Amino acid sequence: MSQLLEKAREYEQNNVKNIPNAQRPVFHFSVPSGWLNDPNGFSDFKEEHHLFFQYNPYSTHWDSMHWGHAKSTDFIKWEYLPTALAPDKEYDNAGVFSGSALEDGEKQILLYTGVKEELLENGEKQIRQTQCLAIGDGINYEKFPANPVITDKHLPAGSSKEDFRDPKIWKEGDRYYAVIGSRSPDGSGQILLFFSDNLTDWQFGNILDKCENKLGKMWECPDFFHLNNYSVLMVSPQDMLAEGLTFHNGNNALFLIGDYQKETFQFTRKHVQNIDYGLDFYAPQTMLTGDGRRIMTAWMQSWDTYLCPEDYLWYGMMICPRELSIKNGTVYQTPIHELTQYYKNKVSYSNLPIKKETQLKGIEGRIIDLQITLKSGDYRKFKIKLASNQQFYSEIIYNREEGILTFDRSHSGYRRDIVSTRSMIVEEENNAFHMRILMDRYSVEIFVNYGKQVMTSLIYTPQSATGITFESIGEALMDITKYNIEV
Numbered sequence: 006m007s008q009l010l011e012k013a014r015e016y017e018q019n020n021v022k023n024i025p026n027a028q029r030p031v032f033h034f035s036v037p038s039g040w041l042n043d044p045n046g047f048s049d050f051k052e053e054h055h056l057f058f059q060y061n062p063y064s065t066h067w068d069s070m071h072w073g074h075a076k077s078t079d080f081i082k083w084e085y086l087p088t089a090l091a092p093d094k095e096y097d098n099a100g101v102f103s104g105s106a107l108e109d110g111e112k113q114i115l116l117y118t119g120v121k122e123e124l125l126e127n128g129e130k131q132i133r134q135t136q137c138l139a140i141g142d143g144i145n146y147e148k149f150p151a152n153p154v155i156t157d158k159h160l161p162a163g164s165s166k167e168d169f170r171d172p173k174i175w176k177e178g179d180r181y182y183a184v185i186g187s188r189s190p191d192g193s194g195q196i197l198l199f200f201s202d203n204l205t206d207w208q209f210g211n212i213l214d215k216c217e218n219k220l221g222k223m224w225e226c227p228d229f230f231h232l233n234n235y236s237v238l239m240v241s242p243q244d245m246l247a248e249g250l251t252f253h254n255g256n257n258a259l260f261l262i263g264d265y266q267k268e269t270f271q272f273t274r275k276h277v278q279n280i281d282y283g284l285d286f287y288a289p290q291t292m293l294t295g296d297g298r299r300i301m302t303a304w305m306q307s308w309d310t311y312l313c314p315e316d317y318l319w320y321g322m323m324i325c326p327r328e329l330s331i332k333n334g335t336v337y338q339t340p341i342h343e344l345t346q347y348y349k350n351k352v353s354y355s356n357l358p359i360k361k362e363t364q365l366k367g368i369e370g371r372i373i374d375l376q377i378t379l380k381s382g383d384y385r386k387f388k389i390k391l392a393s394n395q396q397f398y399s400e401i402i403y404n405r406e407e408g409i410l411t412f413d414r415s416h417s418g419y420r421r422d423i424v425s426t427r428s429m430i431v432e433e434e435n436n437a438f439h440m441r442i443l444m445d446r447y448s449v450e451i452f453v454n455y456g457k458q459v460m461t462s463l464i465y466t467p468q469s470a471t472g473i474t475f476e477s478i479g480e481a482l483m484d485i486t487k488y489n490i491e492v
């Protein structure tokens with residue numbers, strides 16, 4: 006084991022002990038120590054779910070990327086495993102960047118981006134991103150001696166040698182495939198497909214899709230999968246321009262939904278769908294479970310927000326994993342059904358008329374699954390205050406006249422609220438509006454109309470603020486069910 010890896014393993018082990026459990030989210034994965042960004046290597050190995058992640062164990066800021074590691078049998082309770090990879094080779098001296106994992110016989114294969122930084126004779130700094138293999142047993146990994154296995158030599162002419170990262174690997178029959186983010190000669194993103202029969206010799210297959218400077222700039226963290234009768238290419242574009250209420254985060258994530266011709270490696274994009282409308286969602290990655298479910302996780306933060314309390318020794322969480330399905334060409338996202346195993350204290354009301362600000366007996370808390378249907382009534386606006394007390398609250402506002410749903414954390418207790426609100430256009434279905442709100446200590450995930458749209462945001466409101474109130478302009482008729490989540 007390299008010194009760098011040993012140091013990281015030792016450091017995290019000691020630091021984890023200093024973090025009180027009560028400071029961590031309850032049903033969301035949080036970094037053992039230091040900083041986390043993208044999920045990596047989300048996949049099954051020996052019938053357990055593995056999650057790796059972009060990791061700096063030493064501080065709550067991004068630096069010198071390692072791969073952290075954890076596993077779970079239900080996507081809710083995670084067991085930390087020792088750091089999997091450290092930037093300890095010449096070809097990854099500037100970071101072990103994002104990538105993916107694959108169960109292959111007895112072995113777990115990791116394919117990641119090695120970043121190499123070099124000072125040239127002329128004094129310039131040169132950065133190269135290449136794809137590298139590591140092979141292991143679920144805990145320890147050996148980097149492949151002939152790394153890197155996919156380099157600038159494999160790139161189509163004119164593509165950037167610096168921005169070439171985040172391979173997502175899969176296997177079909179005897180052949181391995183990988184999609185990788187790249188920057189084309191026009192300076193914007195493209196997703197490249199490669200294939201190999203032995204993992205070590207790779208060939209370029211095709212450019213699956215191109216940004217052409219229309220959907221942001223560089224495309225990061227691709228994933229490619231079939232869902233029902235569709236092919237979905239998932240990408241995380243940087244530097245997107247807002248369009249109406251969409252893409253305000255700059256760094257966003259998209260489902261590109263289309264058709265795929267396997268023989269010619271041709272993907273035809275038919276539809277673009279924004280994955281999440283909240284303030285804190287980026288770099289999603291999916292996996293297929295043994296029972297055939299396509300599950301997505303993602304970094305529950307964005308490069309443009311930083312809410313870490315000063316005295317915390319950890320900063321970084323993943324979303325509650327979501328099951329994906331497609332209806333009428335739209336990808337739906339619903340919280341992993343294993344979550345229901347942790348339900349406690351159900352409280353339910355039906356046909357409740359709501360007008361002035363109302364508190365409901367038994368409906369409160371910070372670690373809950375809240376399901377609300379607004380059924381009818383002449384109401385024009387409906388407001389829910391969450392995580393509230395005398396001083397703080399976060400608000401969900403459904404402006405029925407305008408057909409807009411807003412999440413606003415301006416009063417959640419954060420001292421910098423430049424970025425604090427997001428809105429999205431919503432529609433009622435059969436005259437009803439449905440919301441499922443997952444709250445954990447630091448997060449609010451709002452699933453609208455059974456997962457047709459989602460909004461994910463962080464709040465760092467003091468945990469004593471547990472109040473929830475409802476208010477309507479005009480009268481609304483509401484059904485509501487709340488479960489506490491206890492893990």
Ligand code: FRU
Binds near residue numbers: 042
């Ligand atoms: C996305 C990303 C990836 C990269 C990683 C580095 O958030 O920029 O493209 O591999 O983070 O930590």
